[in-house]
Amino acid sequence: EDQVTQSPEALRLQEGESSSLNCSYTVSGLRGLFWYRQDPGKGPEFLFTLYSAGEEKEKERLKATLTKKESFLHITAPKPEDSATYLCAVQALADTDTTSGTYKYIFGTGTRLKVLA
Amino acid sequence: DADVTQTPRNRITKTGKRIMLECSQTKGHDRMYWYRQDPGLGLRLIYYSFDVKDINKGEISDGYSVSRQAQAKFSLSLESAIPNQTALYFCATRDSGNTIYFGEGSWLTVV
Numbered sequence: 001e002d003q004v005t006q007s008p009e010a011l012r013l014q015e016g017e018s019s020s021l022n023c024s025y026t027v028s029g030l031r032g033l034f035w036y037r038q039d040p041g042k043g044p045e046f047l048f049t050l051y052s053a054g055e056e057k058e059k060e061r062l063k064a065t066l067t068k069k070e071s072f073l074h075i076t077a078p079k080p081e082d083s084a085t086y087l088c089a090v091q092a093l094a095d096t097d098t099t100s101g102t103y104k105y106i107f108g109t110g111t112r113l114k115v116l117a
Numbered sequence: 118d119a120d121v122t123q124t125p126r127n128r129i130t131k132t133g134k135r136i137m138l139e140c141s142q143t144k145g146h147d148r149m150y151w152y153r154q155d156p157g158l159g160l161r162l163i164y165y166s167f168d169v170k171d172i173n174k175g176e177i178s179d180g181y182s183v184s185r186q187a188q189a190k191f192s193l194s195l196e197s198a199i200p201n202q203t204a205l206y207f208c209a210t211r212d213s214g215n216t217i218y219f220g221e222g223s224w225l226t227v228v
Binding site (some may be wrong): 108 | 162
């Protein structure tokens with residue numbers, strides 16, 4: 001069964017304390033892996049797309065990496081404003097009982113990050 | 118202004134009532150989606166549309182219907198709302214690079 005698992009569920013960091021969030025996946029035919037940031041009561045905001053193992057993307061204090069089984073979102077010297085839930089999603093080949101067209105999106109349940117001042 | 122706009126942002130309705138959530142987008146994307154988000158379950162696909170004439174069920178379409186009135190407009194209806202449809206609903210669009218962009222969300226509470 002296709003699956004996306006994020007860990008940890010929640011993470012508390014001190015300001016400036018670097019860490020990594022994990023998104024592991026088991027899917028057929030990965031087409032892309034996406035990272036989003038979601039603030040409470042808001043819609044997910046797109047951060048990165050990764051397409052192949054070894055690829056890396058950076059934006060300010062965030063860096064996303066991808067292997068054949070997982071992706072990491074590295075947060076360097078985080079600030080309180082980085083507090084949010086971070087979601088990952090994979091786009092993969094749909095099952096024969098397709099519900100999303102040729103490809104489907106599977107979302108993880110997110111990591112809730114709290115950065116303390 | 119948001120590229121994907123949802124109305125209403127918050128709604129409380131009674132069991133059995135019909136409720137419509139509306140979505141409009143200015144991104145010019147053909148593909149539009151409705152998702153619901155529940156704590157611990159992640160985002161789940163309700164319906165999607167690749168163009169005005171193409172509507173498809175997602176993984177949890179029972180109890181919902183949609184209408185694609187124009188390229189920019191995609192509405193979600195609950196014909197007879199029930200309490201377990203209480204959730205945060207998101208409209209989304211997808212670009213040619215397969216990135217999904219979400220609206221701000223509509224909180225729906227069914228009492």
